[in-house]
Amino acid sequence: MLKQEVILVEHNSSPLYRQIAYKIKEQIKNGNYSYGEAIPSENKLAKQYNVSRVTVRQAIDTLVKEGLLYKIQGSGTYVKEAKIEHNIYTVQGFTEEMKKLNKEPVNEILEFKMGEPEENVRKILKIDEGEKTFFVKRLRYVDDIPVVLENTYLPVKLFPDLSYEVMLSSKYEYIEKAKNLRIKESYQEIIPLLPDDNLKKMLKLKDNMPILKVVLWSTLDNNIVFEYTELYFRSDKYKFTIVGKRH
Numbered sequence: 001m002l003k004q005e006v007i008l009v010e011h012n013s014s015p016l017y018r019q020i021a022y023k024i025k026e027q028i029k030n031g032n033y034s035y036g037e038a039i040p041s042e043n044k045l046a047k048q049y050n051v052s053r054v055t056v057r058q059a060i061d062t063l064v065k066e067g068l069l070y071k072i073q074g075s076g077t078y079v080k081e082a083k084i085e086h087n088i089y090t091v092q093g094f095t096e097e098m099k100k101l102n103k104e105p106v107n108e109i110l111e112f113k114m115g116e117p118e119e120n121v122r123k124i125l126k127i128d129e130g131e132k133t134f135f136v137k138r139l140r141y142v143d144d145i146p147v148v149l150e151n152t153y154l155p156v157k158l159f160p161d162l163s164y165e166v167m168l169s170s171k172y173e174y175i176e177k178a179k180n181l182r183i184k185e186s187y188q189e190i191i192p193l194l195p196d197d198n199l200k201k202m203l204k205l206k207d208n209m210p211i212l213k214v215v216l217w218s219t220l221d222n223n224i225v226f227e228y229t230e231l232y233f234r235s236d237k238y239k240f241t242i243v244g245k246r247h
Helices: 004-008 016-029 040-048 053-067 094-100 120-127 169-180 197-203
Strands: 069-072 076-079 084-087 107-113 134-143 145-155 183-193 211-220 226-235 238-241
Touching: 016 053, 040 053, 040 069, 053 069, 120 145, 120 226, 145 197, 169 183, 197 226
Parallel strands: 084 238
Antiparallel strands: 069 076, 107 134, 134 145, 145 226, 183 211, 211 226
């Protein structure tokens, strides 16, 4: 097994330390090193990959800079809990995000009601005065930790059969599979803010921890706006990826 790894190192054009960093990263990804667990010492890794300790140290320093590992003086190097990556250019629901990470999300419904929304919500949804929406407040958990609070409005005329049970699972799956509608685009605005006491309590936040608020509205392929949602993300659990293209 060791010979195979040495051959891979010798035939790869990347610097050795980057190859070792990649291999350690794969070990983390495959669950061989768990979050909070110490990785093998520099000596052991040097023997495992048949490279020098200097090379191993460079690889570890690279992963520390990337935020995958952290060092404790006199103790060792540990796997840092990874943040959930949210790409704002992908229309993807929370359940889909979590399943791609092999995690099982849990939804706690704090409020589910039908009523007339405020004027600003009505204008975004492009519905007439007097028309009703479902309002659903959900607290979304990963590994028993609340990571996102979601307030969402959905027009009753589009989803007359929406139920409490549906919102316990995936909203987008219901829209695409049960209603046979195609989701097209999502328009998102990101706002960093300090949470009030209520948000701190619900998301179990430490004092003075900022959060990220995302305001979004999404359309179907016929350009009908089908949702208005406000999301509150824990900044210690989430990171946002923005891809820019030069035209």
